[in-house]
Amino acid sequence: MILEIENLKTYYKIEKGVVKANDGISLSIKENEVVGLAGESGCGKSTLIRTIIRLVPQSAQVTADKMNFMDQDILAMPEKDFREKILWQGIALVPQSAMNALNPVYRVGDQCTEAISAHTDYDKAECEQIVKRLFDTVGLQAGMMKAYPHEFSGGMRQRAMIAMSLLLSPALVIMDEPTTGLDVLVQERILRSIKEIRQKSESAVSILLITHDISVIAEMSDRIGIMYAGRLMESAESMELFNEPYHPYTLGLKNAFPSIKALDRELISIPGSPPNLIEDIPGCLFAFRCPFVIPECEKTRPPDLEIKPGHMVHCIRTDDVEEFRKLAGDKKTWQSSRSAT
Amino acid sequence: MAILEVSDLKQYFYLQPTFLGKLVGGAKPRIIKAVDGVSFTMQHGEILGVAGESGCGKSTACLAIAKLREPTGGDILYKERNIAEMSKSETRNYRREVQLIFQDPYESLNPRYTVFDSVAEPLRALTDKSKAEIRERTNETIALAGLTPEEYKNRYPHQMSGGERQRVGIAQALVLEPKLVIADEPLSMLDVSIRAGILDLIRDLSKRMNFSCIYISHDLSILSNISERLMIMYLGRIMELGVTRDVITDAHHPYARALIAAVPIPDPAYKRPIPKIRGEVAQPIDPPPGCRFQTRCLQVMDICRDTEPPLKEVKPGHAVACHLY
Numbered sequence: 001m002i003l004e005i006e007n008l009k010t011y012y013k014i015e016k017g018v019v020k021a022n023d024g025i026s027l028s029i030k031e032n033e034v035v036g037l038a039g040e041s042g043c044g045k046s047t048l049i050r051t052i053i054r055l056v057p058q059s060a061q062v063t064a065d066k067m068n069f070m071d072q073d074i075l076a077m078p079e080k081d082f083r084e085k086i087l088w089q090g091i092a093l094v095p096q097s098a099m100n101a102l103n104p105v106y107r108v109g110d111q112c113t114e115a116i117s118a119h120t121d122y123d124k125a126e127c128e129q130i131v132k133r134l135f136d137t138v139g140l141q142a143g144m145m146k147a148y149p150h151e152f153s154g155g156m157r158q159r160a161m162i163a164m165s166l167l168l169s170p171a172l173v174i175m176d177e178p179t180t181g182l183d184v185l186v187q188e189r190i191l192r193s194i195k196e197i198r199q200k201s202e203s204a205v206s207i208l209l210i211t212h213d214i215s216v217i218a219e220m221s222d223r224i225g226i227m228y229a230g231r232l233m234e235s236a237e238s239m240e241l242f243n244e245p246y247h248p249y250t251l252g253l254k255n256a257f258p259s260i261k262a263l264d265r266e267l268i269s270i271p272g273s274p275p276n277l278i279e280d281i282p283g284c285l286f287a288f289r290c291p292f293v294i295p296e297c298e299k300t301r302p303p304d305l306e307i308k309p310g311h312m313v314h315c316i317r318t319d320d321v322e323e324f325r326k327l328a329g330d331k332k333t334w335q336s337s338r339s340a341t
Numbered sequence: 342m343a344i345l346e347v348s349d350l351k352q353y354f355y356l357q358p359t360f361l362g363k364l365v366g367g368a369k370p371r372i373i374k375a376v377d378g379v380s381f382t383m384q385h386g387e388i389l390g391v392a393g394e395s396g397c398g399k400s401t402a403c404l405a406i407a408k409l410r411e412p413t414g415g416d417i418l419y420k421e422r423n424i425a426e427m428s429k430s431e432t433r434n435y436r437r438e439v440q441l442i443f444q445d446p447y448e449s450l451n452p453r454y455t456v457f458d459s460v461a462e463p464l465r466a467l468t469d470k471s472k473a474e475i476r477e478r479t480n481e482t483i484a485l486a487g488l489t490p491e492e493y494k495n496r497y498p499h500q501m502s503g504g505e506r507q508r509v510g511i512a513q514a515l516v517l518e519p520k521l522v523i524a525d526e527p528l529s530m531l532d533v534s535i536r537a538g539i540l541d542l543i544r545d546l547s548k549r550m551n552f553s554c555i556y557i558s559h560d561l562s563i564l565s566n567i568s569e570r571l572m573i574m575y576l577g578r579i580m581e582l583g584v585t586r587d588v589i590t591d592a593h594h595p596y597a598r599a600l601i602a603a604v605p606i607p608d609p610a611y612k613r614p615i616p617k618i619r620g621e622v623a624q625p626i627d628p629p630p631g632c633r634f635q636t637r638c639l640q641v642m643d644i645c646r647d648t649e650p651p652l653k654e655v656k657p658g659h660a661v662a663c664h665l666y
Contacts, residue, residue, distance in 0.1 A: 040532040040533065040534060041503075041532055153621050153622070155621065156621070183394040183395055183559055183622070184394070184559065184560075184561065184600060184603040184604055185394060185599065185600060185603045185616060185618060185622075186394075186621070186622075187603070187605075188602075188603035188605075188613075188616055191605070192615070212532065212533055213533075213605070214533065214607045215562070215604075215605035215606055215607040216605050218605070218606070218607050218608055218609045218611075219605045219606070219609070219611070219613060221609070238609035239609050239610065241609075242607075242608060242609050242610075252534065253533065253534060254607070255537075256533055256534050256536065256537045257533060257562075257607045258536075258537075258540075258562040258563050258565065258566040259562055259565075259606055259607050259608070260561055260562050260565045260589050260601065260604050260606070261606050261608070261611070263565055263566075263585075263586055263589065263590075267536075267537035267540060267541070267566060268537055269534060269535050269536065269537035269538035269539075269541070270534040270535070271538070273502045273504065273505075273535070
C-alpha cells in the first residue's frame with residue numbers, strides 16, 4: 001500500500017460553528033494505481049489533498065484512525081520530517097492553478113533544477129539530465145527548458161508542472177483538477193502525458209486524480225471514489241462503479257453527464273444542492289436530495305458497507321439497488337425527491 | 342424567413358508595434374483576425390451550438406451579433422434588416438429582442454440587487470410598462486426559470502447557489518421575451534449534477550417561448566446534447582457546420598475529427614483514439630494565406646498553403662471548409 005487512510009476527519013472551526021469538511025474518509029492507494037476522486041464543489045476534495053500534504057491551516061482539527069504513507073504514520077510525523085522526507089520525494093502535488101504556479105522571472109528549466117538540488121546532492125549536469133528526461137515524458141521539447149513561463153501556452157505550463165512534480169521520483173503524485181479550464185485538445189495531450197508517465201517512468205508511480213469531470217476520471221482511473229459533502233459515498237474499481245453502481249448519488253451522476261456517444265440519452269439533473277457542512281445532520285448527508293430516502297436514512301449515519309471486496313457503499317438501502325437502478329433512469333424519480341419540491 | 346443572417350463577418354484588432362519597432366524598422370501594426378469571414382443563417386426557434394478552442398473567435402462573433410461591438414466588415418441581418426443601419430429606435434427594439442446569458446453567474450448579477458430587481462431591471466429600462474405589469478411579468482419569469490417567486494424574489498445573489506444564480510441570469514435574459522438568445526458558456530461554472538437542469542430549462546423555454554439560441558461552449562458533450570445544428574470554428578473561421586448528429590458522428594474536417602476524438606467519454610471501457618493533429622493552437626495574428634488549419638493538419642496538401650478553402654456543402658445541410666472534399 002502506498003497510502004492508507006482510515007476515518008480521516010478534518011474539521012475547520014469558524015465563528016458560526018464547526019465545518020466538517022472531511023468527515024470520516026477511508027481511502028487506500030496501491031502501488032502503480034490511479035485513483036480518481038470525483039465530486040461537486042464543496043465536497044471536500046481539496047481539503048482531503050491539503051490534509052494529506054499538510055497544507056491545512058493550523059486551526060484545523062485533523063484526526064484519523066490511520067494515515068500511513070508507505071507504512072509511515074504521516075499524521076503523527078513532525079512537520080519538519082514530513083517536509084524534508086515525504087514532500088516531493090514521497091508525495092508530490094500538481095496544484096489546481098498550475099497555470100499560475102510557475103515563477104514568471106525564472107526560466108522553467110532552472111525552476112526544475114532548483115527543486116532537485118534543494119533536495120539531493122546531484123550536480124548541475126545530472127539535474128539537467130533528469131529535467132530533460134521528464135520534459136520528454138510529458139512531451140515538451142528540451143529547448144523549452146530555457147524558456148520563461150510566459151512563452152509557454154496554458155497546456156504546456158500544466159505539463160511543465162506535471163514534469164516538475166516527478167522530479168524526485170515520488171511514489172504518489174496528487175493532481176488537483178489537472179485539466180480544468182483547458183481546451184479539449186490540450187486536455188487530451190495532458191491526459192496522454194499522464195498515461196505516458198506510468199509507462200515510461202522507471203519507478204512505480206501512483207496517482208490520486210481529483211476532478212469534477214466524470215469523463216476524465218473514467219478514462220484515467222483504475223479505481224474511483226465518489227465524494228459528497230465531505231464523505232466518500234461509493235468507491236470501487238472503475239468498471240464496476242460504472243457497470244454496477246449502488247449509491248443513489250452515483251446513479252444520479254451517471255445520468256447527469258452528457259456524452260457524445262449517447263446523443264439520444266436524456267440528461268437528468270439531481271435537484272437541490274449539497275447541505276451546509278456546519279449543520280449537524282445525524283443521518284445520511286445525501287438524504288435531502290435522494291429520491292429513495294426512508295425515515296431510517298436520517299436517523300443514523302450509514303456505515304461504509306463493503307458490498308464486494310473493494311467495493312464500498314455508504315448507504316443503508318443497498319438491498320434494493322436493482323429497483324433503484326431501474327428508477328434512476330426516469331426523470332420523474334428525481335423530481336419526487338424533497339429538494340425538488 | 343431566417344431570423345439571423347450573418348455574411349462574411351469580420352472582426353479585426355490591430356496590434357500597435359512597440360516604439361522601438363517603429364523607430365528602427367518602421368514596423369507596421371499587426372492584425373489579429375479574430376473573426377474572418379464567418380457566414381451562417383439561423384431559423385426561428387433553432388438552437389445553434391458554436392464550438393471551438395479558446396481564441397477561435399466564437400465569443401467575438403457573438404459580441405458583434407449582439408451589437409456590442411462594431412464589426413470590421415460583413416453584414417448581420419436580423420429579420421432581413423441590417424443591424425448596422427438601424428435607427429436609434431430600431432436599435433432599442435433590437436436590444437429588447439436579442440439577449441445574452443453570461444458565463445459566470447457569480448459576477449454577472451448586481452450584488453446589491455434582489456432577484457426581483459435584477460429581473461425587473463430590463464423591463465424598467467427598455468419598456469414603458471406600469472409598475473403592476475412589471476411586477477406580474479417579473480414574477481412570471483422568475484417562476485418560468487424554475488424558482489418560486491415568493492421564496493426567491495427578495496434574495497440577494499450571495500444567498501443563492503451557483504445554479505440558482507444562473508437561473509436568475511436566465512430569467513433576466515428572458516423577461517423581455519427575446520427572439521434571439523446568446524448563451525456564452527452558461528454552464529462552465531456550475532456543478533455537474535445541476536447542469537442537466539439548466540440545459541433542460543434553456544431547451545424547454547426556447548420551445549415554449551419560441552426564441553432562437555446561439556449556444557457557445559468548448560464542451561462538445563454539452564453541445565451534442567442541446568444544439569440542433571453545430572458549428573465548429575478555428576481561428577476565426579467556420580470549419581464545419583451541420584446538423585449536430587451529422588457533425589458528431591460523421592465529421593469531415595480534419596479539425597472537427599480531432600476535436601471530437603479528444604472528447605473524453607464517461608465510460609471506463611471506452612478506448613479513445615489519439616486525435617490526428619499536431620502542434621498547439623496558433624494565434625490569429627497575421628495568418629498565412631491558405632487554410633487556417635494548415636499548420637496543424639496531418640493531411641495538408643499544396644493547395645492548402647495558398648488557397649483558403651471555401652465553406653461548401655458535402656451533403657444537404659452539412660458544410661465543410663476543406664480542400665479534401
